[in-house]
Amino acid sequence: MEVDRPGQYIYSDTEIDRVEGQVIEELKASSQEALPDPDQWLEEEAEKNILVTTVDAVINWARRSSLWTAICFPACCAFEFIAANGPRFDLSRFGMEILRASPRQADLMITAGTLTWKMAPNVRRIYNQMPEPKWVIAMGACACSGGIFASSYNVVPGYNHIIPVDVYVPGCPPRPEALIYGIQTLQRKIAAKSNINLLERSKQG
């Protein structure tokens, strides 16, 4: 078998790199401010009291009881997530054990790890590919605020610059118990949501 001589490899197109760089620069320029929490935690109790119907209770029960997670694990917090998924901590107690390789089949994104600006457009694309309703848990210090890398030249200081985050789980990395608590917090949040109210709101908007 003849071995290729060095220099005969096919290298990727520089035009692709240029476009990629442009996309990253645009995303970086438009993501300097953190996105606010879309559901406004402080009004949670109030929302709960405005309109709680039986329909809401059933829909929310169904939604919170089988959250399917999209795989988005850029760094080391993924191992705590894997531990949480294993037999010792057993996420399937909460209907959470299914990991989806396709974001189109998932409604929860657990962002376990540091996010670089180069990776940011892809994470945002995964988020956009998830069908509504969808939630995001920022897992770990890097996901919450950039962690120790916050002032680095290529780390996004928190996922909330890219996508709206519902629950923040601090820790470096967080223990599986902390992640489970975060998931339960998200489940309480979903339970407190008023869907009919939301429908009306979207009609007005």
Add this chain to the structure above:
Amino acid sequence: MTVALSGKDIASKLEERFPGSVVESSQACVLIKPDSLLEVAAFLKDTPELNFDYFNYVTAVDYFQYFEIIYQLTSLEHNHSLVFKARCYDRENPAVPSVVELWQGADFQEREIYDLMGIRFEGHPNLKRIFLWEGFQGYPLRKDFL
């Protein structure tokens, strides 16, 4: 265990073959002029009693006054290794010859150094950024980068 060859012995061999190519040498390493780096590297690879066929790594250090590019080679046949270095005093446009033609393994590592340290490798077939994106300003591993 792999024997680390004395830089002094190699330096005397190089000085014999390519006069003026060695700047200084010690037990640990040989410091080579960037101009003669490519022919020295080819000599190290192709001489049967040296036969450095395995390229461990290339890396670079910023010492403010100059950049130092460090290569480590190993011979799998003779089970010995060598570290040699080259210095670049030009801070605006530092450049050294690329060794990709000799060792394919240098390809991505030279691109990494170009990306993060800003040292050009002359003759590299695909010298472009590898970690950061096109349009990134500055070279983050330089000591004066903030």
